[in-house]
Amino acid sequence: MGNSFSGESSAVQSVDRALQILEILAQEGEVGVTDIAATLNIHKSTASRLLAALLSRNLVEQLSDRGKYRLGIGLVRLAGTVSSNLDSVSGSREITRALADQYGETVNIAVLNENRVLYVDQVAGSHIMTMRSWLGQIVPVHCTATGKVLVAWLPEKTRKSVLPNKFEKLASRTITSITQFEKELATVRERGYAIADEEMEDGFTAVAAPIRNSHQEVIAAIVISGPTNRMTKLGLASVGKNLAKNAQLLSGNPTSWQE
Amino acid sequence: MGNSFSGESSAVQSVDRALQILEILAQEGEVGVTDIAATLNIHKSTASRLLAALLSRNLVEQLSDRGKYRLGIGLVRLAGTVSSNLDSVSGSREITRALADQYGETVNIAVLNENRVLYVDQVAGSHIMTMRSWLGQIVPVHCTATGKVLVAWLPEKTRKSVLPNKFEKLASRTITSITQFEKELATVRERGYAIADEEMEDGFTAVAAPIRNSHQEVIAAIVISGPTNRMTKLGLASVGKNLAKNAQLLSGNPTSWQE
DNA sequence: CATAATGTTGCGTCATGGGCAACAGTTTTT
DNA sequence: AAAAACTGTTGCCCATGACGCAACATTATG
Structure with missing residues (x-):
């Protein structure tokens, strides 16, 4: 049946x-x-x-x-309510807008949805080039900063069930070895933020940090992304630390994303 | 039942x-x-x-x-597909991005949905201030440039059924008289584009143009919007004419928005 | 032109959707 | 603190609405 x-x-x-x-x-x-x-x-x-x-x-x-x-289009209207609800509860837009203003690059919030990354909110950066619309898009876990952040702190068993069996090589620097990916996740846990440097797409770089619930579980990720040359100029480590700090402000808010 | x-x-x-x-x-x-x-x-x-x-x-x-x-959030993912579908069929993103680049202000596409304006796609402008997210939002017909465009060419009977009984005054320059609103629509039809100058919100101005289907029916509107001082500097008439021209490029494409 | 395929709709049947009752947990009232 | 009220959930049974079948109209294909 x-x-x-x-x-x-x-x-x-x-x-x-x-x-x-x-x-x-x-x-x-x-x-x-x-x-x-x-x-x-x-x-x-x-x-x-x-x-x-x-x-x-x-x-x-x-x-x-x-x-x-x-x-x-009825779905667009309903989905618009979802984004408004997320903001009204967590106040995330204030922070994502401030970050987009500060760095000039696009800022997104994403969650894990059916073992992949789903972008649920976006504030565009001031740069015109590559003003891509991520909202509603789904991308893989293994080659994105948001994906790394969303799985890094999962229990090992859960993480193994989330990760694909084979890591598809999507860009010149995609990590395709699970051993290397686990090492990368160890670095993410140590730093408190993740970097994906030309791993999903050549010439494209992202930095992401975890948003946690009251049980300290990672429930969403906040990410800044843009062309590699511009992101590198911003200083990836510096952006990462600042992002982690801002993400922590969001983590304190109750009943934000789906727990 | x-x-x-x-x-x-x-x-x-x-x-x-x-x-x-x-x-x-x-x-x-x-x-x-x-x-x-x-x-x-x-x-x-x-x-x-x-x-x-x-x-x-x-x-x-x-x-x-x-x-x-x-x-x-499942709605966000589904709605993301709607936006992608709209772009892949009509190629609207290329035009909306070019306009956002040219003027630096936010460009949206909207349709009439249950007698109100629903924003179904958006490209943000380069300015930071008032980087508002319209996508999925619903606004009234009577005080928005998009609303005027979406109803101006409707048969009179249809238009009367779409318009609210009472025009709520939402800003200092909201048109609240139906007689005056009809005169305004006559101007829209003459010019080929609509302007809403501090009518929905003080300090906020928008210019919209019609996107038509193969039967010349208006099925969507393309709109540029931003703070009144910046929009005025761009030259509303000039923006309107350019918008109408670009909207016409979109009107030629088959099977775009819901007919 | 004939055939095949698609999408729609009237109809009758039965598998499912839905209301009832009971329950567990939480909130409100006393 | 205790009692009452309320909310959300679930097992159960049956009335009904969902569904498959057949037929049809339209379109596409050979």
Whole structure:
């Protein structure tokens, strides 16, 4: 009875199926009724009705009459509330804005979500070049400063289950050995911040620090990123220390990110 | 049998209820099971189970064990896909980034959603002050440049149903007379772009232009905004004309925003 | 032009969603 | 401090809504 897509759930079946459809659309972009039905192993009339429910609330939209479906703008509105809620609880925007102002580079907050890094808030830096939108994007753990921070303090067993089996080489300096990655994490724990220097993308460098909950567990990461030449000029160690200090201010706030 | 919250739907009832819960959380922030049940006129065990389904997919999160619920970060990830999809189809980011670079102010794209303006994409300007996050936010139609653009070309009947009964005065220069607002829309149609000069917020000015579909219907608006003194220095008419021209480049692309 | 494929919808069936009751824990009131 | 009230959760049973089937209209393909 369980569906193999994105894990089984004992929740309300039709609701769970509808939410699985959203995840399929997030991964595939534009998908038809028949493909969704095949993926979820349900009848196409069931898929059509579930999509109609999502359509009526603007969570999906149809490209043309009887055409393929994609995610809809209703999600943007709901997600905007998430970011506003995060700020209103933790007051993180004040700190991320101050850091973006001080360094001129983009500042993000990210969490671990399904064993990968998800960017949940962003304040853009003043520089124009590479003014990338990270919000809502997902990146790997092994080659990002945020990923290193989010896993460095995990219990070893938990960490092993989070890390991928094979470290994909995405840039010239990607760490691909698990032994070397563990050494890197030891350095992160020692320093209190992480650096990813042309590891996810050539010419791109990031520095991240941990945001902790009241049990001292790392629940989010704050990260400054930008082109390698500019980041190097800022002084990565100096930025790291300052970031760690600011992250600590955020760590003191109650009920911030999902614990 | 229909529920009065956010209109009735003939869609899959349990899915529609779950999505209504998301909308309640978007509006109220943090809400308990009992309140949700009361709002939707369902049993609290039903509400609890629907929330459990949303929880299992990270679309909501619970503040503490047995505590209130709020929207979850799974929405941020899904919404990130919406923005990426919009860009990959319309290529809007190239144009919005170029405009942000040229003027140094924040550029957004917005659509009409439930008779209000919803910001669906944003590129921040290079200035630090008022680096506000519009993405996912909802603002009124009557006192925003984007709102004026989104309704100016609507058939009169449609426009009347979109506009609020009473124009709330939100800033020193808010237009509160419907007669004057219609005159303003005539100016917008003549110029091809709209200006909101300290109408939604004192000290804040925006210029917007229409993005059209293949039937020449206005389906989105592109807007530049910033502090009134800086925007005035840029020359509002000049910015407006340039914006209209750039918006036209976007209007040519197929299957952009929801039609 | 014929065939195949897709998405939609009416209908009947039954598997599931939902209400009830009971419970555990927390908060409020006395 | 104790009692009462409230909240959120869960086992259970059954009424109903979700679902699959068949048929249809439309579009795409050979």
